[in-house]
Amino acid sequence: MARIRLESVGKRYPNGFVALEELSLEIADREFVVLLGPSGCGKSTTLNLIAGLEDVTAGSLYFDSTLMNVVPAHKRDVAMVFQSYALYPHKSVYENIAFGLRMRGHPRAEIESRVKDAARSLEIEPLLERRPHQLSGGQRQRVALGRALVRQPAAFLMDEPLSNLDAALRIAMRAEIKKLHHTMRTTFVYVTHDQAEALTLADRIVVMREGVIQQIGSPEEIYDRPRNTFVASFLGNPPINYLEGTLAADGARFVRGGLSLALPPELSKKIGAENGRQVRLGIRAEDVDPRGTGETLQGRISSVLPVGSDQFLGVEVEGTTLFFRVGRELRAAEGENVALSVNMNRAQIFDSSSGASLLWK
Amino acid sequence: MKGLGRNVLLFTASALFLVYVLAPVAWLVSSSVQQEAEITSRPPHWIPRQPTLENFEAIFQAKEKKVTYETRRAGDPATGGYIPSTARDLVPSMWNSLIVAVSVVVLNLLVAVPAAYAMAKIRYIGRSTSIYFMLTTRVIPDIALVVPFFLFIRTFGLLDHLGSLVITYLAITIPFSVFILVGYFESLPDELDKAARVDGCSRLQTLLRVYVPLAMPSLVAVVLFTFLTSWNEFLLALMFTQTPASQTMPIVVASFASDFTISFSFINAAGVLAVVPPVLMAVVFERYIVSGLTAGAVKG
Ligand SMILES: Nc1ncnc2c1ncn2[C@@H]1O[C@H](COP(=O)(O)OP(=O)(O)OP(=O)(O)O)[C@@H](O)[C@H]1O
Numbered sequence: 275m276a277r278i279r280l281e282s283v284g285k286r287y288p289n290g291f292v293a294l295e296e297l298s299l300e301i302a303d304r305e306f307v308v309l310l311g312p313s314g315c316g317k318s319t320t321l322n323l324i325a326g327l328e329d330v331t332a333g334s335l336y337f338d339s340t341l342m343n344v345v346p347a348h349k350r351d352v353a354m355v356f357q358s359y360a361l362y363p364h365k366s367v368y369e370n371i372a373f374g375l376r377m378r379g380h381p382r383a384e385i386e387s388r389v390k391d392a393a394r395s396l397e398i399e400p401l402l403e404r405r406p407h408q409l410s411g412g413q414r415q416r417v418a419l420g421r422a423l424v425r426q427p428a429a430f431l432m433d434e435p436l437s438n439l440d441a442a443l444r445i446a447m448r449a450e451i452k453k454l455h456h457t458m459r460t461t462f463v464y465v466t467h468d469q470a471e472a473l474t475l476a477d478r479i480v481v482m483r484e485g486v487i488q489q490i491g492s493p494e495e496i497y498d499r500p501r502n503t504f505v506a507s508f509l510g511n512p513p514i515n516y517l518e519g520t521l522a523a524d525g526a527r528f529v530r531g532g533l534s535l536a537l538p539p540e541l542s543k544k545i546g547a548e549n550g551r552q553v554r555l556g557i558r559a560e561d562v563d564p565r566g567t568g569e570t571l572q573g574r575i576s577s578v579l580p581v582g583s584d585q586f587l588g589v590e591v592e593g594t595t596l597f598f599r600v601g602r603e604l605r606a607a608e609g610e611n612v613a614l615s616v617n618m619n620r621a622q623i624f625d626s627s628s629g630a631s632l633l634w635k
Numbered sequence: 636m637k638g639l640g641r642n643v644l645l646f647t648a649s650a651l652f653l654v655y656v657l658a659p660v661a662w663l664v665s666s667s668v669q670q671e672a673e674i675t676s677r678p679p680h681w682i683p684r685q686p687t688l689e690n691f692e693a694i695f696q697a698k699e700k701k702v703t704y705e706t707r708r709a710g711d712p713a714t715g716g717y718i719p720s721t722a723r724d725l726v727p728s729m730w731n732s733l734i735v736a737v738s739v740v741v742l743n744l745l746v747a748v749p750a751a752y753a754m755a756k757i758r759y760i761g762r763s764t765s766i767y768f769m770l771t772t773r774v775i776p777d778i779a780l781v782v783p784f785f786l787f788i789r790t791f792g793l794l795d796h797l798g799s800l801v802i803t804y805l806a807i808t809i810p811f812s813v814f815i816l817v818g819y820f821e822s823l824p825d826e827l828d829k830a831a832r833v834d835g836c837s838r839l840q841t842l843l844r845v846y847v848p849l850a851m852p853s854l855v856a857v858v859l860f861t862f863l864t865s866w867n868e869f870l871l872a873l874m875f876t877q878t879p880a881s882q883t884m885p886i887v888v889a890s891f892a893s894d895f896t897i898s899f900s901f902i903n904a905a906g907v908l909a910v911v912p913p914v915l916m917a918v919v920f921e922r923y924i925v926s927g928l929t930a931g932a933v934k935g
């Protein structure tokens with residue numbers, strides 16, 4: 275029901291701190307957009323601006339084509355789930371969920387049926403008479419979700435709703451939220467600093483850093499074609515590996531000391547032929563194969579960390595340690611030498627000094 | 636054994652403290668049901684030999700009596716003592732005290748609660764300055780404020796009018812009330828405020844529907860504080876009130892002690908009456924002073 279458009283939006287807090295500068299973003303109706311970034315990058319601030327809980331200090335915010343800058347929060351049709359659930363401690367679970375409907379003057383019978391429906395879908399029906407302090411963390415989280423979803427708002431804003439749950443519950447709730455998005459058919463803006471959450475939930479991910487958008491794109495695009503080293507590093511587990519080196523053979527080879535890797539033609543075409551240019555080669559941890567052929571990295575294994583299905587290998591290559599994820603069938607021991615073939619089609623090349631990707635033109 | 640010694644010590648200390656605090660009250664209550672002769676007996680009787688309610692009856696009958704130098708010795712048949720010349724002002728002065736105290740409590744809440752909410756939850760320029768400024772007004776001793784207050788009250792023609800007391804008591808109590816409430820509101824998570832507004836509350840509705848119910852313990856503290864301050868205040872009341880039309884209880888009771896002759900039985904009975912309303916308030920509100928009301932608002 276609502277398209278949300280931020281045009282060069284800025285936020286300067288009263289203490290003079292500029293949390294956002296020139297943020298432009300258009301969120302389509304019914305889209306699931308995830309704001310992703312490290313702590314303090316302005317994710318909650320952006321959400322608060324959309325909800326009307328903080329004033330926009332520069333630029334314009336539109337819902338569809340209505341300018342929202344000065345519309346107070348209670349007149350915007352959005353629901354929000356807060357980082358700390360912010361349940362009303364003096365109200366029962368039922369009253370917590372019903373409050374938003376009451377304030378908007380819905381008839382009593384309708385409120386009751388909607389609260390019951392929401393409680394049923396979140397499996398908190400037996401808890402309706404309890405007070406928030408009598409609930410577990412996961413239950414509180416569900417109540418917070420319930421409070422938002424009874425409203426059937428034009429947009430859902432969620433600020434790290436899963437950050438305090440244990441790993442298993444978090445994954446289960448992720449699926450719930452995804453399902454919710456399908457059934458509610460409304461716009462979702464979801465804040466997290468958990469890359470896995472972003473990758474599973476998002477239609478589009480907005481990666482932010484210090485109040486500036488780094489990249490907007492689908493999860494695949496963000497993962498496969500990062501615009502800079504910040505985005506590349508933020509996603510992936512273990513994080514992407516970097517090798518500093520130079521371009522050679524008219525952009526067809528990457529050279530570092532004794533290591534020389536051939537770049538696929540599409541890649542080198544994008545980079546342009548600039549011999550001797552300082553670049554940073556990015557190789558994702560999973561983009562190596564111990565049995566493959568083609569371009570190979572030789573190195574000495576410095577650490578072996580089994581992680582259930584896989585194992586992480588620390589490999590010393592040309593003076594730096596790279597971390598790779600390989601299958602468990604590779605019998606590796608510390609101190610041994612290993613040869614890993616690199617899937618160069620997935621390699622990233624960044625400018626050494628600016629960190630910008632050379633694959634984006 | 637060490638634990639036992641410690642307990643004995645703590646018990647003794649608290650018992651001593653209780654005696655220290657309660658003995659004067661006990662004597663007040665005990666002597667209010669004694670006759671003048673028994674009060675002045677030595678050693679004092681902590682337990683009255685012949686308890687009597689006649690002192691209290693004298694107070695309520697004093698309304699009709701006019702006491703002069705000549706008639707004072709006629710005294711009161713009940714107490715056998717003297718009744719002060721201002722005795723009949725006592726009951727009206729209790730009403731005055733009550734009217735002033737209740738007005739101050741109500742007006743104080745009307746001003747202090749929204750002010751504290753704004754200072755705690757709305758970021759505006761000069762926010763912290765205004766809090767400190769307000770508090771510094773309370774660093775000035777009341778005696779220094781008497782003259783400016785007096786001029787102010789006279790200019791507005793409020794001398795010898797209950798309004799003068801209501802206005803000045805508000806000036807005294809509001810800063811502290813706001814201070815107490817700001818502290819409490821600030822301790823409530825900002826996200827509660829935000830949640831309420833997203834749920835469709837205006838600022839005022841947020842205050843009334845979320846903050847006020849949660850702040851009950853602090854509000855009770857504020858109500859008790861303002862009530863007691865107004866009920867007990869002496870200095871300003873002495874300056875601004877001149878006739879029984881506006882005199883409050885402390886002024887009238889104090890005047891008993893500066894009479895021709897002092898009637899202890901009468902003063903003590905008046906003292907007991909003075910204690911009743913605050914005690915009743917404390918009893919009524921005690922059940923609202925519950926802690927842990929905010930538990931469960933946030934993760935954790
Ligand atoms: N009221 C405020 N006054 C001044 N600065 C603020 C205020 N609120 C937030 N900031 C600052 O703005 C920046 C962005 O804050 P924000 O809460 O949006 O971060 P975030 O991305 O949500 O981080 P997190 O993941 O830790 O929740 C931070 O540097 C923070 O210190």
Ligand SMILES: [Mg+2]
Binds near residue numbers: 317318319433
């Ligand atoms: Mg945040």
